[in-house]
Amino acid sequence: MPDHQRPYLWVEFEKTAKMRHLSHLETARVFDRALRRAQIPVDYTAGYHPRAKISFAPPLPVGAEGRRELCEIDLAREAPPWDLGKALSKQLPPGLNLVSAQVLARGRRSPFANLSRAEYNISVDIVDASEEQLHSALEQFGEAEHVNIKRETKRQVRQIDIRPHTYELRPQHKDNKVYLYMNLGFGPENLVKPEEVISALTQMMGQGQLRVSRLVRLGMYEA
Amino acid sequence: MLPDEILEVVAGPARYIGGEVNAVVKDPADVEMTFALCYPDVYEVGMSHLGSQILYHVINSRPEVQCERVYHPWIDAAALMREQGVPLGGLETGRPLHDFDIVGITLQYELTYTTILSLLELGGITLHAQQRRPSEPIVIGGGPCAYNPEPLADFFDAFVIGEGEEVVGEIIDLYLQQPARFRDAVARTDEERENFLRQLAQIKGVYVPGLYEVERTEEGLLCPRPASAEVPRTIRRRIVRDFENVPFPTTPVVPWVETVHDRAQLEIARGCTRGCRFCQAGIIYRPVREKSVATLRAQARQIIANSGFDEIALASLNCPDYSKIEELIDGLHADLGGQRVSVSLPSLRTDTFSVSLAEKIQQVRKSGLTLAPETASERLRDVINKNVSNQDLLAAVTAAFAAGWETIKLYFMIGLPGETDEDVVAIADLVQQVVEIGRQKLGRRRRHLQVNVSVACLIPKPHTPFQWRQQMPLEELRRRQQLLRSQLTSRHVSLSCHGTEGTMVETVLSRGDRSLGAIIEHVYRSGAMLEAWREHFSFDNWAQAFVTEGRDLLAEAGRPWHSSSPLPWEHIDIGVSVDFLRREAARAEEATATEDCRTGACQRCGLNDFMAPCPMIAGEGAATAAAQTARTEEYA
Structure with a gap:
């Protein structure tokens, strides 16, 4: 069967506990080994160092959780009769929990290419400042037309306006803890990193510091 | 298992979380005894060690015993644990080290000795065996460095000499036979602890240093003698006779993080009969024993099905010597190739057969090729009894380049007995010839040609024919490395030399006596740990510790010993006789090679008396030898 017609396994999973x-690379290795234990007919690259054709959504930072992480696994042949999702799920360790798995026919574009939004829920500690200061910073952020931050890439430091691609930003309170819900740009043109919003808020607070105590990526999707 | 606050700030947190696939966690209600299996280095190194994996499997196959893995944390985590008072514990349940019944520590390398002390203290265990409270764990060492246990004698309650698969069960039995009062630990008295250690000393292969006194020899060395008539004068090495059926883990723990040897391992044979005179492993793992192809294929299939590794490495001291190596590789490819599982050989001899094997083996994935000529001088090869020639090496690399390899690694040693500057320069000449062959054979691809040259310094080891020899002076080793460096100018060559200062410390530790305990402790107290990592090794610490004790490290490394006077490890009977070692030392002086007993005559190394009969003589060996001879002729 030619490559472009081969089916693939589309997996949503939770990365928690x-x-x-685990780093991105470590997570990928766990999948590679689980797929072999589950005897799922994965497609491999050619050459001296064959690798399973698996791709993941852009990395989560080490220590962060994901509620609906994405992974795409090329299959070497038509979907076999058994339930691949169940077989894989049995081999994944607790904490990498399968949310859904389906065998899809290969389309022309990778599903990853269309991801343009990501949602986060971030629990924060307010250090040397009050909750009122956070709230006024959030208000200031919401009313601002531009919020410029510096983003360092390998080659240069660029000035970026994160405000237009911060689609939602609101506080939530639960069990005496402060959470920030964020809906941010995730595509190549509109990317905003949650830590960039955090650092902009810290500046707006005028004093003290906003510290991430747990970052949770709720999901990524096509807007 | 570390608290979240530490996990969130240290490098590589996944190495501390446990819970890997195939890790064994038992219901506490079923567990009557706890056993910590420690490796005195970080997780990535310790998890690569096959011996520890075997023992983990052997101990955990007893339903009433929980065996846990313990590794030394990296510098950042170690500092936070000390600061916050978090004790080091097992990866399976997090039990602190001081709360185990038995703590076993593997002794693989002299430069881990300070890490052992750090590991004990991080785990809340008193360093000195004599000062331990009765309730503290029984601390037992084993592995290659236990063949001279004296430098570590102060810190261990006991050592196991030899292969652990059987004796570890006997130790567990003895522990479980003790009265409940003893096993409860809290109520245990000093006398009960001593009584247990005396019983432990009765198990064959177990050395309890506290039951021995030291006597100073004429040469000033401290040699242990039994303090009472009830302890054995010599401790005989344990050897597994039925190697075919020895337990082997077919459910290996699958690490989260990338380890040093990130693959499954399959032990195909134990022991080596080549008789290289510098090689301690070639002596202390005798005799040669092989597993059958059928057993190995079955084990490999199970290992891959249970682990999902994409590579399986064949393990033994010299894989091409395995008598049915080609049949085995073909079988493994047939069984596993479809799952894109590659087979690899860790070490190769320097001949064309090895290269054709390497070619055969790398059908799935191609990696670098490593050859070990050790020296470039035919005379020195006869001194160290490495029975290959420069012609063999050149034929091997010609075959390798023709087969498509572009990167070749070559292992050499300097500091050999009788070595001259010409011998050192000869290494550079030989490497240059390899480069020339590579340029010719690779043609247009020659810009990819890479020859990596790794140069170690000879370290005289206990139980080898060189055990009486001195180390070459530090400055001299440095000068020779420099000489070699100045001769190796090709852009295709990269040279890496082992540290000369580490070599000096290894030398004194490997041949040392009980008086070194104070020095090791001194170095540890000055902040040393994880010294197997070059960036954490400090020679000044060691030199200073010797000075503090009124001694001179370099002078001690440079002292030869008389071959007729007692040595600190003479009570350790490994089965190879001192007479054989003396004969071999004399032949080294004369630059005379000794035949391999697999293909030639029995060299009377002593093993046939020790385990009577030696399998090499008793039949298995004879069959093996016939196959080997046939094959050697085929490739000649």
Whole structure:
């Protein structure tokens, strides 16, 4: 079967509990080994160093959780009769929990190419400042037309306006803890990183510091 | 298992979380005894060690015993644990080290000795065996460095000499036979602890240093003698006779993080008969024993099905010597190739057969090729009894380049007995010839040609024919490394030399006596740990510790010993006789090679008396030898 017609396995999974300490690469290796244990017919690259054709959504920082992480696995042949999702789920460790799995026919574009929004829920500690100061910073952020931050890439430091691509930003309170819900741009043109919003808010607070105590990526989707 | 506050700030947190696939966690209600299996280095190194994996499997196959893995944390985590008073514990349940019944520590390398002390203290265990409270764990060492346990004698309650698969069960049995009062630990008295250690000393292969006194020899060395008639004068090495059926883990723990040897391992044989005179492993793992192809194929299939590794490495001291190596590789490819599982050989001899094997083996994935000529001088090869020639090496690399390899690694040693500057320069000449062959054979691809040259310094090791020899002076080793460096100018060559200062410390520790305990402790107290990592090794710490004790490290490394006087490890009977070692030392002086007993005559190394009969003589060996001879001729 030609490559472009081969089916693939589209997986949504949760990365939580102890598994949040795994790096992106480590997570990929866990999948590679789980797929082999589950005897799922994965497609491999050619050449001296064959690798399973698996791709993941852009990395989560080490320590962060994901509620609906994405992974795409190329299959070497038509979907076999058994339930691939169940077989894979049985081999994944607790903390990497399958949310859904389906075998899809290969389209022309990778589903990752269309991801343009991501949602986060971030629990924060307010250090040396009051909750009122956070709230006024949030208000200031909401009313501002531009919020410029500096983003360092390998080659240069660029000035970026994150405000237009911060689609939602609101506080939530639960069990005496402060959470920030964010809906941010995730595509190549509109990317905003949650830590950039946090640092902009810290500046707007005027004093003290906003510290991330747990970052949760709720999901990524096509707007 | 570390608290979240530490996990969130340290490098590589996944190495501390446990819970890996195939890790064994038992219901506490079923567990009557706890056993910590420690490796005195970080997780990535310790998890790569096959011996520890085997023992983990052997101990945990007893339903009433919970065996847990313990590794030394990296510098950042170690500092936070000390600061916050978080004790080091097992990866399975998090039990602190001081709360285990038995703590086993593997002794693989002299430069881990300070890490052992750090590991004990991080785990809340008193460093000195004599000062331990009766309730503290029984601390037992084992592995290659236990063949001279004296430098560590102060810190261990006991050592196991030899292969652990059987004796570890006997130790567990003895522990479980003790009265409940003893096992409860809290109520245990000093006398009960001593009584247990005396019983432990009765198990064959177990050395309890506290039951021995030291006597100073004429040369000033401290040699242990039994303090009472009830303890054995010599401790005989344990050897597994039925190697075919020895337990082997087919459910290996699958690490989260990338380890040093990030693959499954399959032990195909134990022991080596080549008899290289510098090689301690070639002596202390005798005799040669092989597993059958059928057993190995079955084990490999199970290992891959249970772990999902994409590579399986064959393990033994010299894989091409395995008598049915080609049949085995073909079988493994047939069984596993479809799942894109590659097979690899860790170490190769320097001949064309090895290269054709390497070619055969790398059908799935191609990696670098490593060859170990050790020296470039035919005379020195006869001194160290490495029975290959420069012609063999050149034929091997010609075959390798022709087969498509572009990167070749070559291992050499300097500091050999009788080595001259010409011998050192000869290494550079030989490497240059390899480069020339590579340029010719690779043609247009020659810009990819890479020859990596790794140069170690000879370290005289206990139980080898060189055990009486001195180390070459530090400055001299440095000068020779420099000489070699100045001769290796090709842009295709990269040279890496082992540290000369580390070599000096390894030398004194490997041949040392019980008086070194104070020095090791001194170095540890000055902040040393994880010294197997070059960036954390400090020679000044060691030199200073010797000075503090009124001694001179370099002078001690440079002292030869008389071959007729007692040595600190003479009570350790490994089965190879001192007479054989003396004969071999004399032949080294004369630059005379000794035949391999697999293909030639029995060299009377002593093993046939020790385990009577030696399998090499008793039949298995004879069959193996016939196959080997046939094959050697085929490739000649």
